Amino acid sequence: xxNIDQPTEMTATEGAIVQINCTYQTSGxxxxxxxxxxxxxxxxxxxxxxLDGLEEKGRxxxxxxxxxxxxxxxLKELQMKDxxxxxxxxxxxxxxxxxGAGTKLIIKx
Amino acid sequence: NAGVTQTPKFRxxxxxxxxxxxxxxxxxxxxxxxxxxxxxxxxxxxHYSVGEGTTAKGEVPDGYNVSRLKKQNFLLGLxxxxxxxxxxxxxxxSSPERGSYNEQFFGPGTRLTVL
Numbered sequence: 001x002x003n004i005d006q007p008t009e010m011t012a013t014e015g016a017i018v019q020i021n022c023t024y025q026t027s028g029x030x031x032x033x034x035x036x037x038x039x040x041x042x043x044x045x046x047x048x049x050x051l052d053g054l055e056e057k058g059r060x061x062x063x064x065x066x067x068x069x070x071x072x073x074x075l076k077e078l079q080m081k082d083x084x085x086x087x088x089x090x091x092x093x094x095x096x097x098x099x100g101a102g103t104k105l106i107i108k109x
Numbered sequence: 110n111a112g113v114t115q116t117p118k119f120r121x122x123x124x125x126x127x128x129x130x131x132x133x134x135x136x137x138x139x140x141x142x143x144x145x146x147x148x149x150x151x152x153x154x155x156h157y158s159v160g161e162g163t164t165a166k167g168e169v170p171d172g173y174n175v176s177r178l179k180k181q182n183f184l185l186g187l188x189x190x191x192x193x194x195x196x197x198x199x200x201x202x203s204s205p206e207r208g209s210y211n212e213q214f215f216g217p218g219t220r221l222t223v224l
Contacts (some may be wrong), residue, residue, distance in 0.1 A: 004151070033212060042199060042215035044151070087151070096167075097213070099151035 002026045005101035006088050011044045011106045012078055020073045020086050020103045028093020034062050034073045035087040037102065043087055046073070075105075113216035115200050121222045122190045130185040130219050132200030140203045141183040142213065143175060144165075145196040152199065158183055163221050190223045197221075 002105040004024045012018040023044055024032070031050040033042040049064035049071060061074040073086055092098055116131045132141065139160050145153040154167030158177040172185045172194060183202075187194060187204050201213040 008149075031210070033210075042217050044215070045210075045212040048210040048212060063162070089152075099153075101149060101151045 002092060002098050004088055004090060004098055006086075006100040006102070009048045009104045009106065011108060012075075013104060014078055014080060014107055014109050016078050017074065018078060018105065019073070020105065022071045022073070022088035022100060024069050024071070024088070024090045024098070026090050026092045028099055029066060030091040030095060031063055032062075032069075032071050032091070033066075033087075033097070035089065037085045037097045041086070046086075047081070065069050078107050080107050080109070110152040113200055113202055113214050115198075115216035117218050117219060118217065119220045121224065122187075123224050124191060126190050127186070127188050128190065128221075130188075130198055130200075130221075132183045132185070132202075132216055133181055134183075134200075134202040134214070134216075135181060136202060136204070136214065137180070138202035138214070139180075140205065140211075141177065142201040142203075143173070144199045145169065145185065145194075146199060146203065146218075147196050155185065155198075159170045190221075192223045194220060195223045 034046040037043040047062040054063045059076045064071045084103045087102045088100040089097045113134045142157040143155040153169045156175040158164045161180040164175045174186045197218050200216040203213045205211045
């Protein structure tokens with residue numbers, strides 16, 4: 001079966017750095033997305049990786065290792081508004097998006 | 110640009126009642142999707158459409174029907190609602206254009222409770 005694993009919840013301090021991991025086992029791989037979802041709101045696109053390596057976009061970076069079936073989202077200089085759930089999703093061989101359950105990130109002052 | 114809109118935002122149904130959720134997008138996207146999101150679970154695809162007049166089943170299609178009569182609209186129907194269909198429903202759209210990520214753009218969600 002297809003599976004995406006993320007930690008259920010993480011806590012970090014304002015101003016710090018946090019890394020949210022995602023491991024996947026899917027039938028094929030055609031890319032990986034990270035989305036942010038604030039409580040009660042819709043998911044919004046953060047990043048896309050299809051090749052190995054690090055993609056940096058401001059305070060957020062996303063890393064991919066296809067051989068290890070592994071990705072992480074790195075958030076720097078954490079702000080209170082970064083409190084949200086972070087969803088990892090993989091495009092499989094049928095070009096279907098397989099979603100992880102999400103990681104709830106709690107930021108403390 | 111309104112993006113993706115959903116109607117209604119909230120609804121309470123009794124078991125056995127029917128209803129239709131409407132999704133509209135003004136981005137001229139080819140692909141549209143209906144998901145449900147339940148606590149502790151990832152988004153699960155109910156049905157999707159790759160173009161006007163076409164629909165396909167996703168991961169959890171039972172108890173739902175869809176129609177895509179116009180490119181900008183995607184309707185999700187519940188013929189006989191059950192308490193197991195209590196969930197938050199998200200519509201999304203995307204466009205597989207060359208050079209794009211084909212990322213999905215989501216509507217605000219519909220919170221449905223079936224008593």
